Amino acid sequence: MDGQARPMVGIVIVSHSSRLAEEVAALVREFGGANVPVAAAGGTDDGRLGTSLDKVITAVESVDQGAGVVLIPDLGSSVLTAKLVEEPGSVVIADVPLVEGAIAAAVTVGGGGSLPDVLSSAEEARTFRKL
């Protein structure tokens, strides 16, 4: 260890609900470790249920360490807004269930995974069976 931390992949939770996004982000820190860069972008600018482009952009900037960012949206306008900030190769959307996908991504980020690693582990969550 040279003391110089390697950049980690960022995670942005995009939800219609501010509290849901915050709580999923808390789960990400719990499962991935406190140093996993994660930000919540939930609800509209004026506190309603919905999506805010500005919140998503701010969240992406806050977790971007140079290793890429994975956006994990819930559904509907969250997905469409995420698509507006997508940048192939650096800011990508994981098409996954919100909670399971976020946790899978968190664990891979915590283990030092690259952007493609994080995306593929998140996407494995889509077919993960609980029973």
Next chain:
Amino acid sequence: MDTSFFLAWIKEAATAVQAERDHLTQLDAAIGDADHGANLDRGFAAVRQVLADTPPQTPGAVLVQAGSALIRKVGGASGPLYGTAFRQMGRALGEAPEVTPADLVTALEAAQEGVQKLGGAAEGDKTLVDAFAPAVRALAQAVQDGANLEDALQTATAAAEEGARATVPLQARKGRASYLGPRSVGHKDPGAASTALIFAALRRAAGPA
């Protein structure tokens, strides 16, 4: 068509959305989350504010500013979708101070392409595309046939309204209504309904019927 024509369109659209806000929300209450009218009204109010604060100098700038405000202020799926439509139209028009009917067709085709790329909907999925696509086709045909602007826009509006009515028997395959499966049948799609309003506003911007 000049900058003031496009400002008039936006104003007509904002007025129509405000007048139909509760109706759009009722349509959305049946098969969605009952926010379409309120969201779109809030979005168009923001658009009018932005256009008043920073008056645009070209038709393209009117549409790009309007689209950006819709994306930022609506909060629901209609924000990114209509916002993308207006922005793509504006980009297609570039810096031109005057827009011909043929330019308008090209710009609306770019808008439709942008919406379909973002939302992934095709005609028949019970979305705003079911009103948008036939309206653009009808306008393109009328312009190609040499119709005057008022008549061409009247034809486009009629096609949008017919397209919106034709969503009633469809089962939704995109958007929130698709979660309802067969229960989405029998209701008009709110996005198709608001698209018809926006085309009717475009017709009115061209002058009295």
